[in-house]
Amino acid sequence: MSVVAEVTGNLGSIGYGLAAIGPGVGIGIIFGQGVQAIARQPEAYGLIRQNMILGFVFAEALALIGVALAFAFQG
Amino acid sequence: MTPLADEFQAPGLGLFEWPPIISGVEWFNKPALLALVAALLAIVLMYAAFARPKLVPRGMQNAGEMVYDFTKEQIARPFLGKDSDRWMPLIFSLFLFILLGNLFGSVIFLQYPFMANIGYPAILAIGVWLLVTFLGMKHNGAWGYFKGIMFPPGLPGWIYVLVAPIELISTFLLRHITHCIRLFATMMAGHLIISLFSEAGWHFLFTNLTPLGAPVGVVAVIMTILLTAFELFIQALQAYVFALLTAMFINDALHPAH
Numbered sequence: 001m002s003v004v005a006e007v008t009g010n011l012g013s014i015g016y017g018l019a020a021i022g023p024g025v026g027i028g029i030i031f032g033q034g035v036q037a038i039a040r041q042p043e044a045y046g047l048i049r050q051n052m053i054l055g056f057v058f059a060e061a062l063a064l065i066g067v068a069l070a071f072a073f074q075g
Numbered sequence: 076m077t078p079l080a081d082e083f084q085a086p087g088l089g090l091f092e093w094p095p096i097i098s099g100v101e102w103f104n105k106p107a108l109l110a111l112v113a114a115l116l117a118i119v120l121m122y123a124a125f126a127r128p129k130l131v132p133r134g135m136q137n138a139g140e141m142v143y144d145f146t147k148e149q150i151a152r153p154f155l156g157k158d159s160d161r162w163m164p165l166i167f168s169l170f171l172f173i174l175l176g177n178l179f180g181s182v183i184f185l186q187y188p189f190m191a192n193i194g195y196p197a198i199l200a201i202g203v204w205l206l207v208t209f210l211g212m213k214h215n216g217a218w219g220y221f222k223g224i225m226f227p228p229g230l231p232g233w234i235y236v237l238v239a240p241i242e243l244i245s246t247f248l249l250r251h252i253t254h255c256i257r258l259f260a261t262m263m264a265g266h267l268i269i270s271l272f273s274e275a276g277w278h279f280l281f282t283n284l285t286p287l288g289a290p291v292g293v294v295a296v297i298m299t300i301l302l303t304a305f306e307l308f309i310q311a312l313q314a315y316v317f318a319l320l321t322a323m324f325i326n327d328a329l330h331p332a333h
Binding site: 046047050053054057060061064065067068071 | 153312
């Protein structure tokens, strides 16, 4: 039987792509709201930036686990 | 499809496996050497800055005070408040060591952030985990510590069935695992991406120059430069974040939400 279409490469990259969706949305929301908060209250810049980075870090962790697991479960 | 002999091979996990520098001493490879250099460099820099402190700082002391001030005002103070002086030695050492170690990823010839090997961030995260657990138990009592984690006050009673196990796993284990994975994975991914682009540039411009491949090579070289600049930012950010989360965990252990 002839193969019509073939996919080669590593499934891990697809897994990483899926893992990046949620954090991508989350980081977008965090920084969007953060910029909005800074625009509304520029004098609170330091505090807002700090909490923005904190939220960013928690959301980013999911994508990073995706990177690590893509390699860890590599057959 | 059979791969061509001169097809581009993307770099893989082999990038992170180092042979021992001196044969026979298995543990002493490039990351271990870089870790030692980073620790020594942190000590030497701080000694040069603060060995003979002057009232009006000059030169090294100025730079040292800037870094210390940043760590204290931006990392320790927002979380620890008046306790920050007590914990500054730990947080400052962590920040400086991780910052130097990460920046080695962008220093020419060194070009390896040793935090990309999981052992190095893991040992730091385990240390923080032990410290935080010890502090929490010391300040709240063993039962009080777990009660503070599992039963945050102010929720309707039935929801504790769900909240207690989730909070226990998340606070006691997962946040410390991600604390380690975050540093490890950013450094690994950054190193991998920079290697990918620089190797692509080398492949398409030097070892296998073709009219069609040359533009790809030029793009790859430009991307290498841009991503190195981006990595510099990420490396500094990750050091900041690791120290920031350490301060946050310590504060959580000292003063649980109540």
